[in-house]
Amino acid sequence: MASTGKTVASAQDPTTSILHHPYTRAALPFVNGGLAGMTATAVVQPIDMIKVRLQLAGEGVREGTRPTALSVTRDIVKAGRVLDLYTGLSAGILRQAVYTTARLGFFDTFMGYLNTRAQVAERKVTFGERAAAGLAAGGIAAMVGNPADLSLIRMQADGLKPPEARANYRSVFDALFRISKNEGITALWAGAFPTVVRAMALNLGQLAFFSESKSQLKARTNLSPRSQTFAASAIAGFFASFLSLPFDFIKTRLQKQQRDPKTGQLPYKGVLDCARKVARDEGLLRFYRGFGTYYVRIAPHAMVTLIVADYLNFLTK
Template structure:
């Protein structure tokens, strides 16, 4: 009698060393985030300039701001702060996608053991947790990025002319103390949680629902889910992103009294509403969406594709 065959059709994920397997989501997230950052850096720079322009100075379109920047400082100014953007992805982007992927894998493993399925609330909790942890650790890179992108708004003789992200981090900490690197940490964390809730939870759930109710190929399903996630993330997180940007750029926007313009998150929210109106939070929605959606689509698509290539489809 022929002996039964051993189970040789192990999935790709079972053939990977456990330590390497745990690191893969973070390495994938880092690579995908950096590619996406290089692609959308000009849009992000214009978005930051728009958010630092208040209502009283007149409404400028993204195109007029971009034209002014290029005319004044040349095309490369659109990539101002790229080193900080890449450093931010190395820290924040790696952690948020890596942690979310790790949390989601554990939720799926537990649901298989219990004979249940992962619901939207569980995915949302994974996104919120990953966003909060990543944002707190990566806040110094956010501060450096905002300062570098906004430096071109100053008169030439007053610019700080940071040579790199590390130079910006060192000078900010030297002049304002180490804790100044955590300026705007509260709205940064809230923004990250709302972004991750909108992006990662909606991406995972959308992909699941599209697979359940359509016959789309894996690539089309992933691309559509990433686009939906980009829109949800932009809409939910934009108010927090504006407040974060204003707070992290305060050293350049102080009042004549020498005191900071905003004393904190709630004070910034209140002053923006009082002086510029509630709709100011969504005035820059399309530039923000054009920054979030491509980044979301590129990063999530690449991360999903690389994870499935290395670990096998989930």
């Protein structure tokens, strides 16, 4: 009987279950991060669509009517194309499956290492270490996710072209195939540099400031854990938006551009050329056009992502 009891106890021991297998534990931050990111993208996709249209409107023109988030939304609805607000959803989901999976997975992995090292040294993880973890995780994830990100921009920008010039991509996979076939496989990494810089700035603002804000709120306030998460997400969303929007703007312009059919030339030669031309022709404030929309996209996305990730981490403890 003793042997049987021991066997039953061993079978029920959570450390022997597949969920607590070392390989599973290593993969869970990536899986939970990806699922959280895809959930958040499905929620905020219409806001992202409006943000991209705002960034592409009035390209090369300093004066003229300035579109707003409301006017862009109204134009789409008036044209009877409400579903256009979800244009590129498949690309957005694929991007999160790749980008956020890597971003949150690497960040949690790096933070686990930093926490262990800090405990051994009998100290707390510093903001600088959190920032370094966020920058590294964002940069690595952005390189991996650039093809899906580029496809998302192309699909969202397609509706701005005359009907006869539209590519009418059927899905993200159709976009990936046609772009690589017509422009070469390296075209899928167009705008990779600003994408990486944008991701590093975004992660610095989002993950590092979220982690630091939550730590400070826990130590200095009596807010409930849920309130701490919401407050820290709002703070992190602001810094993530402020630090990353100029790079996001340049990334969008570079990923949207295509060669002129007559001259074979691209509108922009690179990051610096794009920044110089936008500043000269459209003004410096153009880099922050749509900041409110961008913040409204970043903050809820961060909240949903982090809340879902926390819940998934709780379920898979």
